[in-house]
Amino acid sequence: MSGLDAPSIALVGAGAMGGALVRGWIEAVRKGGGLTLTVVEPHFDPILERDLDAVGAVLNPPEPGPVDMIVLAVKPQTFPSTVEATRKFVGPGTRVMSIMAGIPIESVQRALGVQRVIRCVPNTPARIGRGVTAYVCAAECTAEDRQLVEQLLEPLGTVEPIAAERLMDVVTAVSGSGPAYVFLLAEVxxxxxxxxxxxxxxxxxxxxxxxxxxxxxxxxxxxxxxxxxxxxTSPGGTTEAALDVLGGNGGLAPLLRHAVSAAAARSRELGRG
Ligand SMILES: NC(=O)c1ccc[n+]([C@@H]2O[C@H](COP(=O)([O-])OP(=O)(O)OC[C@H]3O[C@@H](n4cnc5c(N)ncnc54)[C@H](OP(=O)(O)O)[C@@H]3O)[C@@H](O)[C@H]2O)c1
Incomplete structure (x- = not known):
C-alpha cells in the first residue's frame, strides 16, 4: 500500500463490512504494504482474530493512542456508545472514514472533534470484493486523505467519488439498497x-x-x-413480448423511479434524525 508512508489505522467494528475491509488490509500487510492495524471489536470471528494476530495487529487495546485514520464500521445506532472510546484514537493529524449508513459528516465531526471526515456508502457485494463504494470528503480533507481512503476501500471492490454530500441519499437509494432490488427481481x-x-x-x-x-x-x-x-431481444420474439409489458405504463421504469425516490427520501429523513 502506498500513499501515506506506513499509515496507522484503527478499525472500530469488524462485522460484515469492517471484516471485509480488514481481511483485504491483512492481505496488503502480508504483501509488504506498510500499514499498522488496530481493531476494536467485542466478538471477533476466530479466524479473523488469528489472521490479525499473525500480522501483528493490536486488538482491543486497553490504552489506545492517536492513529492516522479511524475507520468507523459499527451500526449507526451503536455509534453514540462508541464515541468515548473512539476519541482515544484521535490526535492532531487523525482523519475519520465512516461507512455508517445515514450519519452525516457533520455529526461525526462534532462527536469526535475531527474535521477531516470521509463518509462512505458501500454495498453488500463488498463482502466478496465485488461491491461499489461511493465516498464524499469533508471540505477540510486533503488530496492525500482521498488517496488513502481509496486505497483502504480497495478490498470492497470499485470506488466512486461523489461531489456533494447531499447526493449520498441518492447513492444510498441506488447502490446501497440496490442489491435488495436485484434479489427481489430473482425472487419474483x-x-x-x-x-x-x-x-x-x-x-x-x-x-x-x-x-x-x-x-x-x-x-x-x-x-x-x-x-x-x-x-x-429479437423483433417479434419472446423477450420482446415480455419487455413490452415491463416497458409499459406502470412498468419497471416508473416503478423503480418511485422506489428510488422513496429510498432517497427515507435516507434524508434518517440523516435528519
Ligand atoms: N451491510 C451493508 O449492506 C451495508 C451497506 C452500507 C453501509 N453499511 C454500514 O456498515 C456498518 C457496518 O455494517 P455491518 O453490516 O458490517 O454490521 P455488523 O456486521 O453488525 O458489524 C458491526 C460490528 O461492530 C461491532 N460492535 C458493536 N459494538 C461495538 C463497539 N462498542 N466497539 C466496536 N465494535 C462494536 C459488532 O459486534 P457485535 O456483533 O458483537 O455487536 C459488529 O461486529 C453499518 O454502519 C452500516 O450502516 C452496511
Missing amino acids: LAAAAEQEGLDRDTAMRLASRTVAGAGALMLETGETAGELRKQV
Missing part, C-alpha cells in the same frame, strides 16, 4: 416461473443463475446494459 422471477408450472427449486435456480450470469456478463464484457438487452 422465480415466483412467476412457478406460476407457469416449474417446481419451486428449479424456478429459483433458473432465476438466480440468470440474475447472477447477466450481472457477470455486463461486468466482464464491459458492454452497457442497453446493448446487452438489445442482443437478447
